[in-house]
Amino acid sequence: xxxxxxxxxxxxxxxxxxxxxxxxxxxxxxxxxxxxxxxxxxxxxxxxxxxxxxxxxxxxxxxxxxxxxxxxxxxxxxxxxxxxxxxxxxxxxxxxxxxxxxxxxxxxxxxxxxxxxxxxxxxxxxxxxxxxxxxxxxxxxxxxxxxxxxxxxxxxxxxxxxxxxxxxxxxxxxxx
Amino acid sequence: xxxxxxxxxxxxxxxxxxxxxxxxxxxxxxxxxxxxxxxxxxxxxxxxxxxxxxxxxxxxxxxxxxxxxxxxxxxxxxxxxxxxxxxxxxxxxxxxxxxxxxxxxxxxxxxxxxxxxxxxxxxxxxxxxxxxxxxxxxxxxxxxxxxxxxxxxxxxxxxxxxxxxxxxxxxxxxxxxxxxxxxxxxxxxxxxxxxxxxxxxxxxxxxxxxxxxxxxxxxxxxxxxxxxxxxxxxxxxxxxxxxxxxxxxxxxxxxxxxxxxxxxxxxxxxxxxxxxxxxxxxxxxxxxxxxxxxxxxxxxxxxxxxxxxxxxxxxxxxxxxxxxxxxxxxxxxxxxxxxxxxxxxxxxxx
Numbered sequence: 001x002x003x004x005x006x007x008x009x010x011x012x013x014x015x016x017x018x019x020x021x022x023x024x025x026x027x028x029x030x031x032x033x034x035x036x037x038x039x040x041x042x043x044x045x046x047x048x049x050x051x052x053x054x055x056x057x058x059x060x061x062x063x064x065x066x067x068x069x070x071x072x073x074x075x076x077x078x079x080x081x082x083x084x085x086x087x088x089x090x091x092x093x094x095x096x097x098x099x100x101x102x103x104x105x106x107x108x109x110x111x112x113x114x115x116x117x118x119x120x121x122x123x124x125x126x127x128x129x130x131x132x133x134x135x136x137x138x139x140x141x142x143x144x145x146x147x148x149x150x151x152x153x154x155x156x157x158x159x160x161x162x163x164x165x166x167x168x169x170x171x172x173x174x175x176x
Numbered sequence: 177x178x179x180x181x182x183x184x185x186x187x188x189x190x191x192x193x194x195x196x197x198x199x200x201x202x203x204x205x206x207x208x209x210x211x212x213x214x215x216x217x218x219x220x221x222x223x224x225x226x227x228x229x230x231x232x233x234x235x236x237x238x239x240x241x242x243x244x245x246x247x248x249x250x251x252x253x254x255x256x257x258x259x260x261x262x263x264x265x266x267x268x269x270x271x272x273x274x275x276x277x278x279x280x281x282x283x284x285x286x287x288x289x290x291x292x293x294x295x296x297x298x299x300x301x302x303x304x305x306x307x308x309x310x311x312x313x314x315x316x317x318x319x320x321x322x323x324x325x326x327x328x329x330x331x332x333x334x335x336x337x338x339x340x341x342x343x344x345x346x347x348x349x350x351x352x353x354x355x356x357x358x359x360x361x362x363x364x365x366x367x368x369x370x371x372x373x374x375x376x377x378x379x380x381x382x383x384x385x386x387x388x389x390x391x392x393x394x395x396x397x398x399x400x401x402x403x404x405x406x407x408x409x410x411x412x413x414x415x416x417x418x419x420x421x422x423x424x425x426x427x428x429x430x431x432x433x434x435x436x437x438x439x440x441x442x443x444x445x446x447x448x449x450x451x452x453x454x455x456x457x458x459x460x461x462x463x464x465x466x467x468x469x470x471x472x473x474x475x476x477x478x479x480x481x482x483x484x485x486x487x488x489x490x491x492x493x494x495x496x497x498x499x500x501x502x503x504x505x506x507x508x509x510x511x512x513x514x515x516x517x518x519x520x521x522x523x524x525x526x
Contacts, residue, residue, distance in 0.1 A: 020352070024181050027354045035181070035352035039207055040290060060439025062351045063511050 001056050003141065004064040008049035008081060009073025009094075014128030018071070019050035021132060025142050025150050026054040034062035047076050054141070069139065071131060073097060073115070092135055094127060110138055117172055126169035133173020144174060179354035184322040184344065185210035187355045188278060189218070191323035192250055195330045196362030197276070198224030199249040201238040203231055203257060206290045207346035208280035211252045232257040236264030236277075243273040244384040246371025248330055248362075252278035254346070255296050256287055265339055266305025270386025272370075272401065274333035276326065277311070278342045280349040281482075283509035291509025292346035294431055297486040300343050301460045308398050310405050312340040312412070313459040315430040319353035325457070327360045334366045336408050338401075343459060345482065347432045347511060405461075414457035415466055419445060423452030425521055426470050428491050429480040430456050433512060437480050440517035451521050464494040471495035478520050480504045480512065 005022060009015045016037050026033040036051040051064035070085050071092045072078045078091075078098045085091055087106040096116035102109045112134045114127040123130070132151070136144050148170050152163055182190070189211045192200070200215040215226035229235035235251045242249035253261060258279045268275060281296050283289035300313045312332050314325045322344060329340035372382045388394035418438055420426060425444075429437040434455040444451045454470060456463050471477075477499055479488045485503045492501055504520035506512050 020181070023352060027179060027181055033181070033352075033354060036347060037350060039346070039350050057442075058438065059353075059435070060514055061436045061511065062347060062353075063513075065513060 002059070003054045003069070004067045005052040005054070005069045005071070006049060006064045006067035006081060006084075007052070007071040008047060008077035011046065011048045013048075013073045014125070015048045015073065016050050018128040018132055019052045021147075021151050021154065022135075022141075023052050023054070024154060025147050026052075028150055029142065031055060032057065032059050034059050036062040047074065047080075049077065049081075069135075071135060073127065073131075075100060090139065092131060092138070094131065096127075110134065112173075112176055114173065114176075117176065118169065121168065121172060123165055123169045123172070126165055129166050129169035130173035130176070133170040134176050135173075137174045179356050181352050182319060182355050183210055183350060183352050184316075184319045184348040185280065185350070186214050187319050187323040187357070188252075188326045188342065188344070189214035190357060191326040191360045192276065192330070193218055193222055193224065194357060194360040194362065195248065195327045197248040197250050197330065198222065199239075199242040199247055200224070200226045201229050201235040201242070201249070201251050202226075203229050203235050203253065205254045205257045207282060207292075207349050208252050208254050208278070210349070211278070211280075232260035233264060236261040236268070239275050239277075240264055240268050240271065240273060243268065243275040244271065244371070245373045246368040248274075248276075248334075250276035250278065252280065254280045254282045254290075255284050255293070258296060258299070262299075262305040265311070266307050266309060267386050268339050269305065269309035269311070269401075270307065271384040272337040273339065273384060274330075274337055275339050276329050276333060276342065277339060278326070278344065281343065281345040283507065289509040290346065292348075292432060292482060292511060293507060293509055294343075294345055294433065294482040295484075295486070295507060296343065297459065297481065297483060300341055301462070301490075304341070308402070310338070310460055312336070312338060312408065312461075313343050314340065314414075315343050315457060315459050316348060317431055317434045317455065317457075319348065319351065319355050322348060323355055323357055323360055331363065332408075332412060334363075334368075336404055337370075338404070338408075343431065345432050346509075409461040412458060413461050413463045413466070415463040416455040416457060417466075418453040418455070420452030420454055420470055420474075423450055423470070423474050425449065425451040425476045425478065426454050426474045427451065427478045427480055427517065427521065428454045428456070428467065428487065430459060430487070433480050433482055436512050436514055437517050439514040440521060443514060443518050444521045447522075449521060462490050462494070464490070467491065467494035468496065471498045475499060477501045478504055478517075480517055480520070482510075482512065483507050
């Protein structure tokens with residue numbers, strides 16, 4: 001099985017971090033994984049996106065053009081990538097920032113008020129982790145408890161103060 | 177040790193350090209700047225030196241100086257920066273010095289773009305500076321190979337006293353994959369009796385030099401060097417074959433493109449098409465003979481690259497023009513998709 005994920009938003013929203021957590025969890029499960037960020041002009045202050053491929057096979061292209069799963073944190077990304085999702089695929093849209101509904105009827109769309117939930121809970125900057133909680137809950141890609149533990153383990157000791165915030169954000173996302 | 181998730185740029189830097197490289201000289205350019213960043217953090221901790229030179233030209237000449245003294249030295253850049261290094265690389269080849277040069281290619285010509293490309297194939301394999309010279313050129317196709325081939329490149333450079341190049345691209349540099357660095361080790365000791373490292377009056381002085389005013393003297397050094405190139409050709413060719421045994425069509429690709437072609441080959445096989453993949457790992461020396469043998473059974477070849485078809489001639493030479501050679505490529509920083517290559521396999525010519 002090969003699962004293609006595309007995560008997109010503005011620079012600073014934690015797109016690359018969230019993508020890395022998914023790739024890292026896949027690696028921990030013994031899967032082949034690739035993580036490829038956009039590094040062009042769009043990453044210099046504009047939109048940022050990242051391709052993650054998780055597979056039982058050897059991975060060919062690391063670039064995701066037709067995602068099974070799209071996670072978006074801003075309207076430009078939603079508009080740019082909505083039509084690229086494979087039929088039967090899924091979109092997670094931060095509905096606090098994207099006030100658009102998908103016109104697609106052949107995919108599942110989760111409207112997740114991640115940024116709103118982050119600011120309501122004194123977790124500004126953690127909308128990406130809230131979204132990860134929702135993403136794992138809905139896709140069942142990884143065991144949720146293991147994924148959270150893996151995420152916590154990846155936080156360097158110098159940033160231990162962020163452990164509780166990540167845990168809270170993830171738990172909130174899992175409950176949305 | 178378990179696998180770690182690393183960018184290709186980080187993996188190659190860590191592999192260089194584990195291979196015993198303690199001298200890195202660079203100058204920033206996208207998409208390879210993470211190498212200098214990684215070296216700047218790690219080198220001081222292992223007693224090494226990471227120096228940002230004032231230009232690419234300066235950096236390659238620092239490599240020449242360090243290599244003359246017998247230490248493992250490297251530089252890295254991306255396409256426009258590599259062009260600047262060509263003069264120094266020619267001098268290094270002329271002085272018979274080992275070193276590692278990494279090109280994380282981006283689109284060209286000129287300043288071009290910053291997205292992945294393979295448009296420096298001709299430069300790396302045919303024209304890396306003036307004069308009669310070759311570099312050993314290795315083309316990694318994964319983050320793991322960014323590490324393992326960096327290690328191999330240092331060994332080959334030392335063994336044959338010549339510069340080695342790792343020819344990567346922006347995607348391999350920027351992407352993360354699981355990588356196992358356990359096998360990446362420095363050799364016990366490399367004997368370099370020619371090194372200009374100080375002799376304290378105890379032996380005849382060593383000189384590294386590429387200037388020979390007398391043509392007969394210069395010709396002799398070049399002929400001796402080319403005899404050494406023949407031993408490299410005889411001993412060091414590397415390639416990988418995938419489903420070529422019964423293949424009627426053979427796709428030839430290296431680096432990032434080879435792995436995308438592998439997906440396309442698997443897709444075509446699922447449709448019953450007898451197609452295989454031949455992946456040169458050494459671009460110089462090129463695996464002419466191994467590829468040529470496939471023309472005994474295959475009826476068609478497809479070259480796939482992120483350029484305008486720079487490897488086509490090498491494939492034609494390898495198969496002695498016995499079969500048609502088609503081309504499927506993108507350039508300017510656009511990555512090929514497996515579907516585009518599949519179309520070429522299924523008969524569409526691009």
